Amino acid sequence: MTPSDKNKGISKTSATAIGAAALAGSISHVVHARASGKIKVGLLGCGGRGNGAVRQNLNADPAVEVIALADLFESQVRRTRDRLNGEDKYKGRIKINDDHLFSGFDCHEKLAQCEADILLMATAPAFRGRQMMAAIKAGKHIFTEKPVATDVAGCREVMAASALAKEKGLAIVCGTQRRHEPNRVELMNRIHGGQIGELVGGQCYWYGGGIWYRGYREGMSELEWQCHNWYHFNWLSGDQICEQHIHNIDVMNWCFDGPPVKFMSVGGRAWRSYNEKQIVPAKEVCRKYNSGSEDNWEKYNGDIWDHIYAEFEYANGARCLSFSGHSPGKGRGDEKIVGTKGTSNCNDRIEGENAWKYDGARVNGMDQEHIDLIQSIRSGKPLNEGQRIAESTLTAIGARTAAFTGRTFSWKWLYNSSKQKLVPEQADLRAGRGIFHPIATGRDQLV
Amino acid sequence: MAAGTLALTGAAVPLAEARGSGTMRVGVVGCGGRGSGAASDCVKSSKGVEIVALADAFGDRLGGLKRRYNVPDNRCFTGLDAYKQLMALDDINLVIIATPPGFKAPQFAEAVERGKNVFIEKPVATCPAGIKMMFEASQKATQKGLAVVAGTQRRHEPKYVETMKRIHDGAIGDIVSAQCYWNMGALWVDAAKTNWDNYKSGKYSDVEWQIRNWLFTGWLSGDHIVEQHVHNIDVINWAFGTIPEQVHGLGGRQDRTGPQYGNIYDHFGVEFFYPGDVRTISTCRQIDKTSGNVSERVAGTKGVSDCAGTIKGENSWSYEGPNPNPYVVEHTDLINSIRSGNPLNEGRQVAESTLCAIMGRESAYSRQQFKTSWFLSRCTLNNLPPDDMKLSDSRPLEPFAIPGKYQMPGWAQPSRRRRG
Numbered sequence: 101m102t103p104s105d106k107n108k109g110i111s112k113t114s115a116t117a118i119g120a121a122a123l124a125g126s127i128s129h130v131v132h133a134r135a136s137g138k139i140k141v142g143l144l145g146c147g148g149r150g151n152g153a154v155r156q157n158l159n160a161d162p163a164v165e166v167i168a169l170a171d172l173f174e175s176q177v178r179r180t181r182d183r184l185n186g187e188d189k190y191k192g193r194i195k196i197n198d199d200h201l202f203s204g205f206d207c208h209e210k211l212a213q214c215e216a217d218i219l220l221m222a223t224a225p226a227f228r229g230r231q232m233m234a235a236i237k238a239g240k241h242i243f244t245e246k247p248v249a250t251d252v253a254g255c256r257e258v259m260a261a262s263a264l265a266k267e268k269g270l271a272i273v274c275g276t277q278r279r280h281e282p283n284r285v286e287l288m289n290r291i292h293g294g295q296i297g298e299l300v301g302g303q304c305y306w307y308g309g310g311i312w313y314r315g316y317r318e319g320m321s322e323l324e325w326q327c328h329n330w331y332h333f334n335w336l337s338g339d340q341i342c343e344q345h346i347h348n349i350d351v352m353n354w355c356f357d358g359p360p361v362k363f364m365s366v367g368g369r370a371w372r373s374y375n376e377k378q379i380v381p382a383k384e385v386c387r388k389y390n391s392g393s394e395d396n397w398e399k400y401n402g403d404i405w406d407h408i409y410a411e412f413e414y415a416n417g418a419r420c421l422s423f424s425g426h427s428p429g430k431g432r433g434d435e436k437i438v439g440t441k442g443t444s445n446c447n448d449r450i451e452g453e454n455a456w457k458y459d460g461a462r463v464n465g466m467d468q469e470h471i472d473l474i475q476s477i478r479s480g481k482p483l484n485e486g487q488r489i490a491e492s493t494l495t496a497i498g499a500r501t502a503a504f505t506g507r508t509f510s511w512k513w514l515y516n517s518s519k520q521k522l523v524p525e526q527a528d529l530r531a532g533r534g535i536f537h538p539i540a541t542g543r544d545q546l547v
Numbered sequence: 548m549a550a551g552t553l554a555l556t557g558a559a560v561p562l563a564e565a566r567g568s569g570t571m572r573v574g575v576v577g578c579g580g581r582g583s584g585a586a587s588d589c590v591k592s593s594k595g596v597e598i599v600a601l602a603d604a605f606g607d608r609l610g611g612l613k614r615r616y617n618v619p620d621n622r623c624f625t626g627l628d629a630y631k632q633l634m635a636l637d638d639i640n641l642v643i644i645a646t647p648p649g650f651k652a653p654q655f656a657e658a659v660e661r662g663k664n665v666f667i668e669k670p671v672a673t674c675p676a677g678i679k680m681m682f683e684a685s686q687k688a689t690q691k692g693l694a695v696v697a698g699t700q701r702r703h704e705p706k707y708v709e710t711m712k713r714i715h716d717g718a719i720g721d722i723v724s725a726q727c728y729w730n731m732g733a734l735w736v737d738a739a740k741t742n743w744d745n746y747k748s749g750k751y752s753d754v755e756w757q758i759r760n761w762l763f764t765g766w767l768s769g770d771h772i773v774e775q776h777v778h779n780i781d782v783i784n785w786a787f788g789t790i791p792e793q794v795h796g797l798g799g800r801q802d803r804t805g806p807q808y809g810n811i812y813d814h815f816g817v818e819f820f821y822p823g824d825v826r827t828i829s830t831c832r833q834i835d836k837t838s839g840n841v842s843e844r845v846a847g848t849k850g851v852s853d854c855a856g857t858i859k860g861e862n863s864w865s866y867e868g869p870n871p872n873p874y875v876v877e878h879t880d881l882i883n884s885i886r887s888g889n890p891l892n893e894g895r896q897v898a899e900s901t902l903c904a905i906m907g908r909e910s911a912y913s914r915q916q917f918k919t920s921w922f923l924s925r926c927t928l929n930n931l932p933p934d935d936m937k938l939s940d941s942r943p944l945e946p947f948a949i950p951g952k953y954q955m956p957g958w959a960q961p962s963r964r965r966r967g
Contacts, residue, residue, distance in 0.1 A: 300846045301724025303818070303826050307914075364840070366730070366814040366830050368799030371950045406950075407797040409816020411726070411828055417851065419726050419844070421818060421828050423797070428951035429914025430795060436826070438723050440848045443824075506730075506837025542801040542814065543836045 139474065142168035142200075142216035142240075144208055144231060145223035146180040149245055152466070153220045153275070154180075157243065158190055160470035165193045170202035170211040172223070172327055177201045205529040212238040218473070219243070222275075224330035225338055225493075226250045226523045229257025232272070232486070236265045241482065243473055245275040247346045247493040248486075250338035252501075252514060253521040255494040262486025271482030273473035274489040276350045277465030280472055283448040283458040284465075288354055295454040296439030299355060302420035304348035304435040304446075310426045311340075313402075315381035316388045321531035325385065332378075332402025334500075335522035335535065339404045341503075342496040345424035348435050349499070350492040351446050352412065352420055355437045359491045360412035360420075361511050365503035367408035369539055371427040373401065389534075399536045410499035422499055504540035519547050571882055574600035574639040574663075576630045576654055578612050581668055582645030584874065585698070586612055589643060589666065592878035600636055602629035604646075604758055604938065627936055630654045634661040641885070644668060645698075647761035648769050648901075649930050652677035655894070656684040659693060664885050666878065667894070668698040670777045670901040673769035674930035675923060678902045685894025694890030696881035697897035699781045700873035703880055706856035706866040707782070714786055714854075718862040719847030722787060725821075726828040727779035727843040729771075732835040733803060733813075735762050743807035754940040763809030764944065766930035770811040772798070772911075773904040776831035780907075781900035782843040782854050783819070783827055790899050791819035791827070791906075793918050798911030800947050802834045810947040817907035829907065912948035913955040927957040 141164050143154045150171075158164050166184060169177045181201065184194045202210040208227065211219065212234040219235045221228060221244040228248040235242055242265070249255045265272050278284050291299075314329040330336035337343045353359050372378060378401050386397035407425030414420065423432075435446035442452020450456040476483040498514050501507075524535060571593065575586045578601055590596045598616035602624040603609050609623050624632040630650075634642060634657050642658045644651055644667040652672045658665050665688070672678045688695050701707045714722070739760060746756035761767035768774040784790050796817035803813040814832040821827060843854040850860015858864040884891040906922050917926075936942075 297848070300848075300851075301826070364730075364830070364838070366816045366832050367797070368801035368814060370799035370801075374949050374952065407799065407816075409797045409830060411830070418846070419724070419828065421826065423795075423816070423818065425797060427914050430916040438826075440720070440723070443723075506832065506834050508838035508840070542832075542834050 137163055138165050139163045139218060140165055140167045140216045141218045141220060142166070142170065142211050142214055143180070143220045143222070144170045144211050145221060145245075146171040146176040147222065150220065150222035151180060151183070153222050153243065153245065154184070156467050157218070157220055157470045158193060159467060161474045164474070165195050167195050168200035168202065168211055168214045168216055169196055170207035172203065172205065172207065172324065174201070174203040177203050206526065209234055212240065216240060218477075221245060224327060224336045225343065226254070226330075226336045229254045229261065230526060232258055232261040233264070236261050236268065236270055239268065239270065241271040241473070241477055243273050243275070243470065244489070246350070246489060247338055247342045247496060248274070248489050249493050249497070250335055250342060251520045251522040252494065252497060252518040254523060255490045255497065258490040258493070259487055262484060262490060265486055266484050269482055271473055271477050272484050272486040273469055273476075274485045275466070275469065276347060276489060276492065277469050278347060278351055279354065279465070279485070280468040281465040282460055282463060284351075284446070286458060286460065287444060287446065287448060287450070290450060290454070290456065291355055291437065291439070291444060292357060295442065295450055295456070296437065296444055296452060297441030298416065299414070299437060299439050300418050301438040302352055302355060302418065302436060303423065304345070304352050304420070305423045305432045306340075306345035306348050307423060307425050307429070308344070308431050308433070309428060310375070313378045313381055316385045322389045322534040323529070323532055326534040329402075332404055334403050335537065337404065338493070338497060339408070339500050340406070340426055341408045341410070341422070341424045341500050342493065345422065346492055346496045348433065349422055349495050350489070351435045352422070352437075353492050353495060355446065356414045356418070358415065359495045359511055360414050360498070362413035362508065363410065363498040363502040363511070363514070364508045365408055365410035365499050367405050367425075367503035368542060369405040370407060372404070372406045373398070378402070403537055403539045405503070405540065408499060408503045410502065412495070412499070501546070504542065504544045505546040506543045507546045509546065569595050569886070571596045571641045571885070572599045572639050573597060573641045573643060574602065574633045574636065575612060575643045575645065576602045576633060577644060577646030578603040578608050579645065582643060583612055585643045585645050585666060585668065586616070588874045589878040592875045593882040596882065600624070600633050600639055602633040604629065627932070627938060631657060634658055634663060640664060641666065647758065647767040648774060649673045649677070649761075649767035650932065652680040652684070653931060656680055659684045659688045659691065662691060662693065664694040664881070664890070666696050666698070666881055667897065669781075669897055670769055670773045670904060671697070671897050672901050673766055673773060673905065674928045675902070675905065675926050676929040676931055678898050678905065679923070680931070681898035681901075682895060685892060685898065688894055689892050692890055693892075694881055694885045695892045695894040696877055696884075697893045698877065699778060699893070699897055699900065700877050701778060701782055702785065702893070703877040704870075704873040705868055706870060707854060709866050709868065710852055710854055710856055710858065711785055713858060713862070713864060714845065714847075714852060715788065718850065718858050718864065719845065719852055719860060720849030722845050722847045723825055724827075724846040725783050725786065725825070725844065727776075727783050728829070728840040729776040729779055729831040730838065730840045731833055732837065732839070733833055739763060739807040752939045753942045753944070754936065755938050757809070757942070757944060758938070760807070760809055763807070763811050765810045766945070768811065769901075769905060770908045771813075771833050772815045772817070772831050772908050773901060776815070776829065777900050777904045779841070779843050780819075780829060780903050781897070783845070784900050784903065786845045786854060787821050787825070789822060790903055791821050791919060793820040793916060794818070794903070794906040794910045795820075795916035796907045796910035797914070798908070810944055812911065812947070815907060815911050817911060819903065819907070909955050912950065912953045913958060914950040915955065915958060917958075925957045926955060928955065
């Protein structure tokens with residue numbers, strides 16, 4: 101960081117700390133190691149992202165040891181342990197006993213009771229609030245993947261967990277890795293310092309070609325299959341705007357240093373319902389759970405939309421575009437912010453009166469977020485990104501809700517008054533029938 | 548600015564020296580709701596205006612205007628080529644074109660060919676072929692000294708005209724962000740059902756059903772982004788003083804899914820990229836029980852404006868002048884321009900705004916992003932009705948566009964072969 105940037109008015113002290121950590125680039129000088137010298141880590145959610153996160157955490161600090169794994173499916177837990185045990189790179193650091201392999205719908209509760217220092221959370225986002233609360237109550241630090249909820253109630257749970265973490269001095273770092281990239285940290289310092297003037301517009305995009313569809317797997321109950329194929333169900337994934345596009349939405353919120361004040365969206369499901377790559381396996385799943393019948397097979401094809409075009413109005417009146425979805429066509433995933441004195445790609449450059457290009461070190465944010473987490477714990481200044489990621493998640497949920505209902509509403513209403521709750525209580529989750537909702541009409545009732 | 552100046556003078560002063568005949572002898576092509584409204588507004592707008600001939604595809608649509616203006620039988624024409632018979636009348640010097648958009652471009656070209664001044668409702672086409680026909684005929688109208696005014700009435704609304712004058716003079720600085728919306732409830736719900744019943748019972752042919760139900764027929768209405776939202780897109784073009792360079796859109800048919808609603812969507816969200824990479828939000832929706840919003844907004848380096856009488860920022864201002872009915876003023880301006888010998892020609896302007904809306908639609912249907920220059924030179928979509936089309940023709944409606952399946956005519960998928 102250049103001396104002239106030191107006093108720039110960035111309001112989030114965590115971001116400054118992250119930036120410093122990122123730029124220091126090494127953990128070797130850390131002084132306040134824990135007494136044991138070891139950091140015990142448990143992983144919740146042993147899918148692709150969980151397997152990535154646990155390795156990134158292992159890479160972040162040589163003191164990390166993985167001691168517990170949890171997943172809805174026992175097979176995932178065992179496979180993950182086998183793979184980790186088989187990697188020379190982590191030899192001697194994978195210490196997972198049989199009694200530290202947890203599975204089932206309540207695996208997060210069991211995991212929270214083990215002796216881990218940090219829990220990494222990478223399950224489907226629906227259950228994050230209760231997972232985080234159980235972990236914080238048990239005194240664990242948290243790395244959580246984004247998003248952290250699929251409904252408004254879930255966002256409030258995460259906010260409560262975050263407040264409790266603050267009280268207890270526990271860290272929460274979230275997998276919105278752009279916040280941990282030094283190029284973006286330095287850029288945001290400049291934007292917040294007024295280098296592009298007042299913000300008057302912006303755009304963010306995540307439009308891609310589609311997502312996997314996981315078909316029937318022997319031995320799974322219908323609800324378990326649904327959790328296995330979670331992306332396609334709104335109550336489990338939050339839809340694509342929440343699950344994926346949140347990265348870009350979070351960057352917009354970062355620019356404005358807070359969430360929007362108003363939502364307006366249009367959107368729909370124009371392609372997924374006609375996509376043969378989903379239809380064929382969806383019919384098979386239907387037959388398996390319905391004695392060979394294909395009646396109402398459509399519900400197995402999921403209920404998420406494939407495009408949402410949202411407008412966020414921020415506190416200063418600026419209106420920004422959020423453009424997200426899946427289908428064949430033009431793909432993109434980036435951001436742009438527009439001010440009265442210039443524009444920025446929200447990544448590494450400013451154009452306009454104060455043109456600038458980042459030329460410092462580059463790091464992978466997905467590694468750096470784990471380095472920053474551990475460093476913040478060691479230094480006794482735990483990062484807490486819980487409230488912020490709950491707000492960005494709620495921003496995505498707000499845009500989705502505006503699209504599903506066709507209604508325009510304020511952040512204030514959403515935050516204070518919405519009764520939206522999609523995720524069942526923990527006690528109602530058991531191997532059995534799936535939980536299906538109709539596809540949103542675009543004029544659903546606002547709750 | 549000629550239109551604005553006229554609009555602000557406010558009165559339809561009958562100029563002493565009208566050009567040619569002082570009387571405007573008007574033929575109305577398309578005698579539905581909008582044609583009837585336009586005829587009435589035209590008559591109200593100025594002295595010396597007579598409705599003297601009518602044309603419509605359907606005889607049952609002519610009655611109202613025929614009675615109101617005592618138009619004799621031999622000057623009422625029906626059928627798909629009725630407009631040609633009307634325009635062949637030598638004593639008509641102004642034609643109101645208020646047919647479904649898919650018919651307008653050939654009718655406009657015919658009017659110009661026959662030397663008529665034109666009032667043309669928006670939008671003016673549903674495909675690039677129609678737009679190019681509009682461009683050419685507009686140019687020809689200029690060469691012939693004919694007046695052309697379009698039903699984008701905001702261009703004739705003093706609060707808009709005065710605001711735009713200030714925006715163009717720099718009151719909000721450089722425009723760096725803009726938004727426009729037409730979000731509303733459903734339309735023609737009962738009519739769509741009646742039309743569908745008549746079609747299913749065999750009373751209507753494919754073509755008759757599509758024309759009677761034209762709002763929901765893509766090749767005729769251009770979809771609602773073209774048919775309706777063109778107004779707001781036109782305002783944004785006006786503010787920028789130019790049209791977008793690129794477009795990228797989304798859309799779908801989420802709530803209005805019944806077959807009586809033809810093949811159009813019920814929502815669009817489109818991003819328009821103006822020169823200098825200035826990006827504009829555009830949404831339109833026709834779904835009941837949703838929040839409405841019909842407006843525009845531009846944000847500049849020195850302030851923001853609603854384009855309609857308010858500027859906030861360094862040069863805050865609000866319009867406090869009169870608000871005459873713009874649907875009448877547009878005719879006043881048209882007729883004054885003819886009589887004063889300084890004919891307005893809005894043909895290209897309305898064709899350009901129609902083009903933008905068509906591009907937004909095609910981008911949403913195909914989910915592709917493309918340049919305006921590409922669309923005009925390479926997109927081969929042609930919705931123009933064939934010359935020999937008959938009301939009794941069988942011509943099944945194309946299915947509604949499904950992204951990933953819809954092929955935009957002229958769009959070549961990038962080859963994947965080389966990567967293997």
